[in-house]
Amino acid sequence: MAFSHLFGPVPSRRLGVSLGIDLVPHKVCTLNCVYCECGETTRLTVTRDEYVPFQEVKEELERYLRENPAPDYITFSGSGEPVLNSRIGDVIRLIKGISAVPVAVLTNGTLFNDPTVRREILGADLVMPSLDAASNGAFHRINRPHPRLDVREHIEGLAALRREFPVRCGWRSSCFPVTTTAKRA
Numbered sequence: 001m002a003f004s005h006l007f008g009p010v011p012s013r014r015l016g017v018s019l020g021i022d023l024v025p026h027k028v029c030t031l032n033c034v035y036c037e038c039g040e041t042t043r044l045t046v047t048r049d050e051y052v053p054f055q056e057v058k059e060e061l062e063r064y065l066r067e068n069p070a071p072d073y074i075t076f077s078g079s080g081e082p083v084l085n086s087r088i089g090d091v092i093r094l095i096k097g098i099s100a101v102p103v104a105v106l107t108n109g110t111l112f113n114d115p116t117v118r119r120e121i122l123g124a125d126l127v128m129p130s131l132d133a134a135s136n137g138a139f140h141r142i143n144r145p146h147p148r149l150d151v152r153e154h155i156e157g158l159a160a161l162r163r164e165f166p167v168r169c170g171w172r173s174s175c176f177p178v179t180t181t182a183k184r185a
């Protein structure tokens with residue numbers, strides 16, 4: 001049976017065989033980047049919500065892991081900003097409870113100024129945020145953000161997460177790499 005919220009697994013240069021989880025519908029994001037491979041953001045928001053029901057994700061993950069070989073990574077990615085899903089912390093805990101597969105979060109990092117959001121993703125093994133701009137002018141030209149976002153707060157949120165996030169993977173000093181390009185695995 002097909003999956004609604006899982007995709008792949010796909011071969012990833014950085015993560016090996018990566019099973020994707022999409023926690024938001026197309027296309028819910030805090031940004032509307034000019035280079036986005038998913039097209040225009042149709043719901044530009046900073047409001048977190050259970051955009052995809054936790055129970056559906058749980059059932060699909062349990063079924064996938066029961067019926068298929070374990071991937072190298074389970075990766076939050078897809079057609080928008082996964083951290084907008086208010087149950088992402090619960091999904092990470094679920095994966096950790098039913099498998100030994102490491103978890104990666106591909107995110108634009110714009111919500112990490114919120115300590116609650118940072119706490120929720122501390123259970124992941126790898127967080128890969130993107131950062132394209134260091135001034136609000138460039139931020140607006142490249143990322144076309146939600147009006148409530150500010151690039152200084154974006155950067156401060158990334159710095160706070162870097163301080164709090166445990167170093168425990170094999171990426172050495174780049175365990176928490178900040179990418180400057182599109183965030184796909």
Ligand code: SF4
Pocket residue numbers: 029030031032033035036037038041079080081108182183
């Ligand atoms: S943050 Fe990612 S998903 Fe959102 S608009 Fe930019 S490239 Fe697309």
